[in-house]
Amino acid sequence: MSDVKGSAGLPDTLVFRLGTLGAVVGDRFAERIERHDLKPKHVGLLTALGQGSFASQQDLAGRLGVAPSLVVALADHLETLGAVRRVRDPQDRRRQVLTLTDHGQELLAACTTEARALDAELTAHLGQSEREALHAALGSLAARVGLPAG
Amino acid sequence: MSDVKGSAGLPDTLVFRLGTLGAVVGDRFAERIERHDLKPKHVGLLTALGQGSFASQQDLAGRLGVAPSLVVALADHLETLGAVRRVRDPQDRRRQVLTLTDHGQELLAACTTEARALDAELTAHLGQSEREALHAALGSLAARVGLPAG
């Protein structure tokens, strides 16, 4: 409408929409998990651990796409909360294997509940078929950019 | 599949997908506009100006959802590049009105081209109807969280 050039302007692109929505939705999610003393990156780490175990923290860093030193900081915090445990790999005592504790699983479940509630808020105005199409399309995009499958 | 609890795990939620996709896609976009010496926030400012003018930098800060001091920093950089001009409002000499220069319009157009190219890459595996459904759904979500319409 406001574009005189006859084709989609920047705000109509997927890139712009995903970027802005990601930021806004991420902030809202951050607010909701604040009471658990968690930030989105912590939840990302918990999620990865919930999907399977990793040989080392460096493995995990690769999966999360962050520097190994950041995994240390995240794991430190999660360990303080009692959400993860570090156990030395007896095969190679340089390695620390991270595992979710029961409390960690509870936290992960609580964050999942928050995310679902936010999902419901965001899509309350959409019909069931639209919701499903959106879900499928985003899953497909995520796979395309190499993000771990849900 | 990997979820034993019988309902969608965190990685399957919209919130998680939008957050991770937003980050990844944002990074890719950032790489592409780096050669113009721009970052996503600069493009957000240019985009806002491209959609209409704002009474003051504080207006702009509200629209972008950032602190006024950040608008100063962004505008400083854009002014150095010759993309925007600051002109004092003669009605109220405290106000600086930002306007896009011709070069600013060119930069905005170049960034739009980059975004469209990225869009095409991301959705190359989707059919036309899927692409349209995705576009519509994201636009609808954006409106729902109060983001400026495209």
Next chain:
DNA sequence: TATTGTTATACTCTATAACTATA
């Protein structure tokens, strides 16, 4: 006195690089 833009300051996040322990 209130408001706009700016500057100064500080804090958060994250990466790079140096260091320690183990291999």
Next chain:
DNA sequence: TATAGTTATAGAGTATAACAATA
């Protein structure tokens, strides 16, 4: 010598608060 984890350091990004000019 090479690798995993950690610690130390530094840089980017952004917000808060003080300041100057104008109303």
